[in-house]
Amino acid sequence: MNNGIHPFANLLAAVARGISGVQVQWAGCEPDERQRIYFANHSSHLDFIVLWSALPPEIRARTRPIAAKDYWEETPLRRYLTQNVFRAVLLDRGAQARPKHPEEPHFVGRHLIDEMVGALGTENSLIFFPEGTRGSGEKMGPFRSGLYHLALKRPDVELVPAYLENLNRILPKGEFVPVPMLSLLTFGKPLRVEQGEAKETFLERAREAVAGLRRIGAA
Amino acid sequence: MFQALHDAKLVWLFGGVLFLLLVSTVIGKILKSRHRADASRTTIENLNARIRAWWKMCAIFAAAILIGRVGSLILFGIISFLAMREYITLVPTRRSDHRTLFWSFFVIMPLQYYLIGIQWYGLFAIMIPVAACIFIPPSMAVAGDTEHFLERASKLQFGIMVCVYSLSYAPALLLLKIPGFEGHDARLLLYLVIVDQMSDVLQYVWGKLIGKSKIAWRVSPNKTWEGFVGGVLSATALGTALWWATPFTPLQSAGMSLIICIVGFSGGLVMSAIKRDIGIKDFGVVIEGHGGILDRIDSLCFAAPIFFHLVRYYFVP
Numbered sequence: 001m002n003n004g005i006h007p008f009a010n011l012l013a014a015v016a017r018g019i020s021g022v023q024v025q026w027a028g029c030e031p032d033e034r035q036r037i038y039f040a041n042h043s044s045h046l047d048f049i050v051l052w053s054a055l056p057p058e059i060r061a062r063t064r065p066i067a068a069k070d071y072w073e074e075t076p077l078r079r080y081l082t083q084n085v086f087r088a089v090l091l092d093r094g095a096q097a098r099p100k101h102p103e104e105p106h107f108v109g110r111h112l113i114d115e116m117v118g119a120l121g122t123e124n125s126l127i128f129f130p131e132g133t134r135g136s137g138e139k140m141g142p143f144r145s146g147l148y149h150l151a152l153k154r155p156d157v158e159l160v161p162a163y164l165e166n167l168n169r170i171l172p173k174g175e176f177v178p179v180p181m182l183s184l185l186t187f188g189k190p191l192r193v194e195q196g197e198a199k200e201t202f203l204e205r206a207r208e209a210v211a212g213l214r215r216i217g218a219a
Numbered sequence: 220m221f222q223a224l225h226d227a228k229l230v231w232l233f234g235g236v237l238f239l240l241l242v243s244t245v246i247g248k249i250l251k252s253r254h255r256a257d258a259s260r261t262t263i264e265n266l267n268a269r270i271r272a273w274w275k276m277c278a279i280f281a282a283a284i285l286i287g288r289v290g291s292l293i294l295f296g297i298i299s300f301l302a303m304r305e306y307i308t309l310v311p312t313r314r315s316d317h318r319t320l321f322w323s324f325f326v327i328m329p330l331q332y333y334l335i336g337i338q339w340y341g342l343f344a345i346m347i348p349v350a351a352c353i354f355i356p357p358s359m360a361v362a363g364d365t366e367h368f369l370e371r372a373s374k375l376q377f378g379i380m381v382c383v384y385s386l387s388y389a390p391a392l393l394l395l396k397i398p399g400f401e402g403h404d405a406r407l408l409l410y411l412v413i414v415d416q417m418s419d420v421l422q423y424v425w426g427k428l429i430g431k432s433k434i435a436w437r438v439s440p441n442k443t444w445e446g447f448v449g450g451v452l453s454a455t456a457l458g459t460a461l462w463w464a465t466p467f468t469p470l471q472s473a474g475m476s477l478i479i480c481i482v483g484f485s486g487g488l489v490m491s492a493i494k495r496d497i498g499i500k501d502f503g504v505v506i507e508g509h510g511g512i513l514d515r516i517d518s519l520c521f522a523a524p525i526f527f528h529l530v531r532y533y534f535v536p
Contacts, residue, residue: 182305
C-alpha cells in the first residue's frame with residue numbers, strides 16, 4: 001500500500017488516464033491539501049476515476065467519492081471496487097430520498113448529509129456529482145440539494161467546481177467497453193454559500209459554475 | 220534485432236539525420252541569442268520547440284528501426300491509434316456509434332497491422348477499403364440511429380482509411396521483396412519518412428523566409444506558393460541525393476521524391492481543410508497538450524500508399 005491508496009486504485013487510475021488521454025487544467029485554483037468538495041458534471045463511469053487520478057497522489061489518498069448505494073452494492077465486483085479499492089461513501093438515494101412533497105423534488109434525507117459530513121471528518125475531501133445520476137453528456141441535469149446542505153454544515157470546506165468533457169463519448173451510460181478519445185478536465189474557482197443565499201439560487205449558481213468551465217463548443 | 224547496425228548505408232542515413240538535427244539546434248540557439256527582445260521571438264521559440272520535438276521523434280523512430288520489422292509495426296500501430304483517437308475526438312460522433320467505433324479501434328486497426336506482420340499482402344491491401352468500409356455503414360444502421368447517418372458513416376470510413384489504412388503502407392514497405400535489395404527494406408522506409416518530413420520542414424522554412432502569395436488562404440494561411448515550390452524542389456533535391464540508399468537510379472529517385480513531396484503536400488492541405496471545417500479554434504485546446512500527431516503525419520498518410528504502389532509496380536517483379 002502506498003499512502004493508503006489501494007494498489008488497484010492506482011492501476012485503474014493509470015488505465016483511465018491512458019484511455020481518456022485527459023488534459024487537466026486548473027483554471028480557478030491550484031491543487032491543495034486543504035479539505036475540499038470537488039463537484040462535477042456526470043455522464044460516465046470514468047468521471048470519478050479520471051477526476052480522482054488528476055489529483056496529486058498525497059491529495060488523492062484523502063479524497064473519497066460519493067456513490068449511489070443501490071447501484072454500487074448490486075454486484076460483488078462493484079462492492080469490491082467501491083468499498084475496498086476507492087473507499088467510497090455509499091449513500092442510499094432510494095426510498096428515503098424520494099420527494100415527500102412534489103414541491104421539493106430533490107430532497108435528500110438529513111441522515112445522508114450527516115453521513116457525508118462524517119466522511120469528510122477532519123482531513124478528507126470528497127468527489128461529488130450533484131446531478132445524482134449519469135446524464136447523456138449533452139446537457140447537465142438539475143443539481144440535487146445535497147451540495148447546499150453539505151456546504152451549510154461545513155462552511156470551512158472549499159467547494160471546487162469541475163467540468164469533465166468528452167468522457168460521455170468514451171464510455172457512455174449503458175456501455176461496457178470504452179472507445180479511446182481525448183478528454184478535458186477543468187477545475188474552476190471555488191465557491192461558497194453566500195450569507196442568507198436561498199437553496200435554489202445557490203444550486204443554480206453551482207450548476208452554472210460547472211457548465212461555465214466547458215471548453216469545446218463554448219462561445 | 221539490431222540488424223540495422225550492420226547496414227552501413229542505413230547507419231549513414233541516420234548519421235545524416237543526426238547531423239541535420241545538430242545543425243538546426245545550433246542555428247536555433249544562435250537565432251535565440253540574437254533576437255532576445257524583438258517581435259520574431261515567438262517564431263524562434265516555436266522553432267526551437269519544434270527542433271526539440273524532432274530530436275524526440277527521431278530517437279523513437281531510430282529505436283523502432285533498430286528493433287526491426289516488429290518495432291516499426293508497433294511504432295506505426297501506435298501512431299495510427301493516436302492519430303485515429305485525435306481524429307475521432309475532433310469529428311462529431313453520436314452515442315449510437317459507440318459499438319462501431321469500438322470495432323474500428325480494437326479489431327480493424329490491430330488486424331491491419333497484424334496482416335502486415337504476417338506478410339499477407341493480398342488481404343492487407345483490401346481488408347479496410349473493402350471489408351471494413353462495407354462493415355461500417357450496416358454496423359451503424361443496426362444501432363438504429365438515422366440522424367446524419369451518411370455523414371457519420373463516411374467520416375468514420377475516411378478516418379480509418381487515412382489514419383489506419385494509408386499510414387500502414389509505410390511499415391508495409393518492409394514486406395516488399397525487391398531483387399538485389401533484400402534485407403535493406405528499412406532504408407526504403409527511412410527514405411520515405413525523410414523525404415516526406417523534410418518536404419514539410421523545408422516548406423515551412425522557405426515559407427518563413429520568402430513566403431508571400433497564399434495558395435489557399437482560407438484553408439491554411441501558412442501555405443504559400445514560395446514555400447511550396449522551394450520546399451518541394453529542395454526536398455526533391457535531397458531525395459535525389461539519397462539515391463545511393465535506395466534501389467533507384469538518381470533520376471528515378473528524383474521522380475519518386477517529387478511525387479512524395481507533391482502528394483504529401485496535398486495530404487497536408489486536405490487535413491487542414493478538415494480542421495478548418497470542424498472549427499480548429501475549439502479543438503486547438505485538445506491538440507495543444509498532445510502535440511497533434513495528425514498534423515505531423517498528414518502528409519505521410521497520403522504519400523505512403525502512392526509510394527508503396529509505385530515501388531511495388533516498378534521494382535517488384
